[in-house]
Amino acid sequence: MPAGTEGDGYMENQQSGFLPAMLRNLRDMRMRMTDPAGPGEKSDKGKRQTVFEYEAVMMIRKELPAGMGLDAEGYEYFGPEDAEFILALDPTDGTAGDARSLGAGVKNGLPVTAVMVIRENVPNSTFASVKYAGVLDLRHGEIFTAGSDGAWRGDQNLGESLKAVSQYNVHAPAVTTEIARRANSFFRFLIPYGLYPEVFADSNSSALVMLWALQGYCDLWWNSNLPGISGAGQRGHELGAMAVFARAMGACALQTRIEGNQVVIAGSLDDAPYTFDGQTSVILGPDRKVVDHYLGLVNASLSRKVSFGPIGGELCLAEVLAELNRQCPNERWGLPLVKE
Structure with missing residues (x-):
């Protein structure tokens, strides 16, 4: 300071x-x-x-x-x-x-x-x-x-400072999330813009990328906590920093939870229990209007019915994605060692 x-x-x-x-x-x-x-x-x-x-x-x-x-x-x-x-x-x-x-x-x-x-x-x-x-x-x-x-x-x-998202109602969407989550590959179905949303991976640092979202350099950060694919969250010491920045900037930091086949706001991040390593599922953005916009897109998509044509039957997209995640789960990532 x-x-x-x-x-x-x-x-x-x-x-x-x-x-x-x-x-x-x-x-x-x-x-x-x-x-x-x-x-x-x-x-x-x-x-x-x-x-x-x-x-x-x-x-x-x-x-x-x-x-x-x-x-x-x-x-x-x-x-x-x-x-x-x-x-x-x-x-x-x-x-x-x-x-x-x-x-x-x-x-x-x-x-x-x-x-x-x-x-x-x-x-x-x-x-x-x-x-x-x-x-x-x-x-x-x-x-x-x-x-x-x-x-x-x-x-x-x-x-x-300028919050880019608040100034323009038409722009290339940019959504941020964490790496190593299979649910990230489902963005295409959840945010159905004609232009596929640019997804920033947090290969540098979750804390730094979350801070980008609060500043409006990108639209949104969320934990890909979805029906049937729940459990994604962020650790307390990183989110502790984001809670302070959001408070000081007038930005938006909210908890999320799953209800049925929907992702809902569980309250302000400030009200969530804090521990150093505790996981809290969140959605972050430069303001509430932007957060509600994307969350509305996600929930409308999760409720959409998917027909299986000649096979017959119909499921909502939330059920389809959960089944894909169950049958094709994430494996622990890694590469063969170049040298011992």
Whole structure:
């Protein structure tokens, strides 16, 4: 956030300054490394780590303000049990999607994006308890922050910047979603525009692509949570960041659930329970009008009847897609090793 910005109180002000400072430190540390994707020490949970991941967690632990705990990806909780605030950290969001760089011998392929959020340590926490968020695009060095004083890309106020979707009622549709979900291939049947919607895969980082949707660079993000193909969701620390950005920008972040053969809004993301790794199915967009438009297309398509011609019989599209998903499920993706 811009220098000199004041928060709602001493702790909030300290944290809103602490978070962007740590993101800048992570960016600078990454730039100094010749092999950030090289093997680092294992975490205290025994998880394999890159050099960058390990060094990032160690740095944040040293700089952690008094009264704050740390939940880091792959690590045990660090800090006082009665901490007033908890920082959640994923130093390398998008690791799996970008790991192909390693097999090709590209030593600087990782990391791609770092995600940090600060939440109040309260019982039965929801996403509303997440107060500050930061996303660091390590490929381009851009820092995005959000809190009580707005949402920012560097010193640009994202809440005041152009939201492309809101300005045009005719444009090439662009929908974003997560990778490795067979349901993604069903977009053609669910959003029946003459021009096939461009689908961005989150091969860089789910957090970064979700942020694109909130800004209106693309129309929508959703989790492909469909009737008979339910279970898709996003992890809490990533969505915690999106909850703060959506709040600060006046964008739209909603929970979804399945009712019959329809995808319905389950409420605001802020009202959903928060845990670091908990999965919540969401739909995100620059405003509610755009979200409702696409959700209406999806549900109308799911209800459409499909006739099987000479075979006979008729099913709604939701049943057809669920059966295709059941009989042709996703396999765990991977390629033969080039070398041992």
